[in-house]
Amino acid sequence: MDFPIELPPGYLAKAAALKISPEDITEQFIRGSGAGGQKINKTSSAVLLKHLPSGTEVRCQKYREQSKNRLSAYKLLILKIEDTVKGKASDRAKKIFKLIKQKRRRSKKAQQKVLEAKKIRGVVKEGRKKVKDYP
Numbered sequence: 001m002d003f004p005i006e007l008p009p010g011y012l013a014k015a016a017a018l019k020i021s022p023e024d025i026t027e028q029f030i031r032g033s034g035a036g037g038q039k040i041n042k043t044s045s046a047v048l049l050k051h052l053p054s055g056t057e058v059r060c061q062k063y064r065e066q067s068k069n070r071l072s073a074y075k076l077l078i079l080k081i082e083d084t085v086k087g088k089a090s091d092r093a094k095k096i097f098k099l100i101k102q103k104r105r106r107s108k109k110a111q112q113k114v115l116e117a118k119k120i121r122g123v124v125k126e127g128r129k130k131v132k133d134y135p
Helices: 009-017 038-042 066-089 091-128
Strands: 025-030 046-051 056-060
Touching: 009 066, 025 066, 046 066, 056 066, 066 091
Parallel strands: none
Antiparallel strands: 025 046, 046 056
C-alpha cells in the first residue's frame, strides 16, 4: 500500500487498520480562496481529497505549498475516516472526551474555591457587627 506522498508511520498504520487504499482516493489540486491576492488566484495550491467508498471529502489550504497541503489533507482524511468508522473509540474522540472531563473537574474545584471564599467573607463580616451593651 503505497500512498503518493510520504506519510508518517502512525498514519500508515491507521490507514492499514482501516483498510484505506490509495486507489480509493481521488486527488484534485484546486485554487484556494480568501485573502492572498494575485498569488492565490494564479496557483492551485489547495488540495481536495475524496475517499470513494465512504464518500468522505477533505479540502486543505493551510499552507502556501501544495506539497504541505497534500500531506496535511491525507492526514486529515485518515483521521476523519477513523472518526466515522470507530466513532467514540477513535483517538481524537478519546482526547476530546478527556479534555472535557478535565475541564468539568476544574469547574467543580473552582466552585469549591468560590464557596470557601464566601464562607471566609461571611466570617469577616460577622466580626464587624456591633456588640450589644448589656446593662
